[in-house]
Amino acid sequence: MSKEVEKDDVTGTETTGHEWDGIKELDTPMPRWWLWTMYGTIIWSIGYWIVMPAWPLVSSYTEGFLGYSSRGALEQELEEANEAQAGDRAALVTTELEDIKNNDQLYQFALRGGKSAFAVNCSQCHGSGAAGAPGFPNLNDDDWLWGGSVDQIYETIKYGIRSDHDDTRIGEMPAFLTNEMLDRSQINDVTEYVLSLSDTREDKEAVARGEVVFQENCASCHGENAKGNREFGAPNLTDAIWFYGKDKDVILRTISRGRNNVMPAWVDRLDDATIRQLALYVHSLGGGE
Ligand code: HEC
Ligand code: HEC
The missing domain is CATH 1.10.760.10 (Cytochrome c-like domain)
Incomplete structure (x- = not known):
């Protein structure tokens, strides 16, 4: 069955044959410039596939004649x-x-x-x-x-510091409670003493008892005057600058369970x-x- 091609009277363009309520759809062809641009992009993309990396393969990709990679360009810039x-x-x-x-x-x-x-x-x-x-x-x-x-x-x-390198800096803050070197009341006293070095404390007796504990257990690393020792990385305890924190809880924890933070070695x-x-x-x- 051959179909009559109908032309629109006003524009002279063929219609598609579709009609709604007396309005007919025109079959206007694509503008030429548009078509040529599209053909141009297709040709461009084929050229691009050939010279540049483009298609993923199972375990690699098509590298293209130029062998360009942005990583390679970066390496060259570096x-x-x-x-x-x-x-x-x-x-x-x-x-x-x-x-x-x-x-x-x-x-x-x-x-x-x-x-x-x-x-x-x-x-x-x-x-x-x-x-x-x-x-x-x-x-x-x-x-x-x-x-x-x-x-x-x-x-x-x-x-x-305490890194896995042979020449690392080493120094240990022992865990006095965990290792049963001091009991809880001694740790409380020595904590009061440590705090008294940079702040006023109310319990003077605990501070006095703590000083004895300090001289016996801590002075070997932190120094008799508690000003620290860089040979072991033992901090100065008198300067109100706290490495782990200034609260009594934190200091109790440091003395009870020890501290040995690690700073990585960078030489490798x-x-x-x-x-x-x-x-x-x-x-x-x-x-x-
Ligand atoms: C064997 C050496 C050594 C002994 C003994 C030692 N310390 Fe330490 N102490 C250290 C080192 C090293 C550090 C730092 C730990 C780190 O860098 O992680 C430290 C850290 C501390 C800190 C944390 C300071 C901060 O700024 O946060 C306190 C408080 C402290 N020691 C108190 C004591 C008290 C009290 C005693 C005795 C009961 C004691 N230390 C005994 C080596 C020692
Ligand atoms: C994984 C965490 C970490 C990284 C990353 C790190 N550090 Fe550290 N650094 C530490 C810790 C923890 C200490 C304290 C060690 C101790 O307890 O004595 C430290 C201590 C130091 C100290 C000694 C300070 C003093 O008072 O003597 C210097 C200096 C330092 N770091 C510099 C650096 C530099 C520079 C870098 C980068 C290349 C770096 N750190 C990267 C964790 C780190």
């Missing part, structure tokens, strides 16, 4: 950046840390690099402004557990130039010695 910095990085490694400050250009380079390496590697634990958190020391103040000279900071970062993860940048950066934060 390599170029590293090359541009190579001179400064080499100078960082061969110059004594203490002397780097005398070379303003090199020092600024170190601080910039240290700042960005800190944001990537250290801020999770020490905070983005290096202000720390309970159990993670503030690196902005001048209260150092292990020493605040740039060389000491360098060593801390390089080998870590970061190159020497970066560790030096970090040491100089941390040293510059305000409390360097």
Whole structure:
């Protein structure tokens, strides 16, 4: 059955034959420019498949003649950046840390690099402004557990604290209750004594008894005057700067169950130039010695 092709009187365009309430649908062809653009994109995409990575395969993908990858482009950019910095990085490694400050250009380079390496590697634990958190020391103040000279900071970062590296810094805060070295009342007394060193306490008798406990059990690490000892990383207990917290509960817990927080060693993860940048950066934060 052959179908009559009907033309619309006004536009001269063929109709599709569909009609609703006397309104007929026109069969207007696609504009030419539109069609050519579409053919153009199809041709373009075939060319693109051939030269660029495009189709996923079972375990890989079609790489394309150009073999481009954005990861490769990034690696190349990084390599170029590293090359541009190579001179400064080499100078960082061969110059004594203490002397780097005398070379303003090199020092600024170190601080910039240290700042960005800190944001990537250290801020999770020490905070983005290096202000720390309970159990993670503030690196902005001048209260150092292990020493605040740039060389000491360098060593801390390089080998870590109680880390799995052989040259790590070590020092233990024993668990006096768990290991039955002291009983609860002695721990309460010595806690009162520790608190009395930076604050006024009401129970003077407990403080006096606690001082005896302290001299017998704690002075070997924290010092007779409780000002700490960097050889063991034993904190100064007189300065009202608390590593784990200032509340009596926290201090009771520290003495009862011990504390031994870990700072990872970075020597196997970061190159020497970066560790030096970090040491100089941390040293510059305000409390360097
Ligand atoms: C996994 C958590 C963690 C990360 C990541 C970390 N640290 Fe630490 N850091 C610690 C802890 C915990 C201590 C305290 C250890 C202790 O109890 O003596 C510490 C101590 C330090 C100290 C010694 C402070 C003092 O008073 O002597 C320095 C310096 C330091 N960190 C620098 C860094 C730098 C620089 C980085 C990044 C490369 C870094 N840390 C990354 C947890 C971390
Ligand atoms: C063997 C050495 C050693 C002995 C003995 C020792 N300490 Fe410690 N103490 C440490 C170390 C090291 C730390 C830090 C622990 C850490 O970095 O995680 C510490 C931490 C502390 C803290 C936490 C300070 C803060 O700023 O939060 C308190 C409080 C404390 N000790 C009290 C005592 C008292 C009281 C005694 C005696 C009953 C004692 N310590 C005995 C080594 C010792």
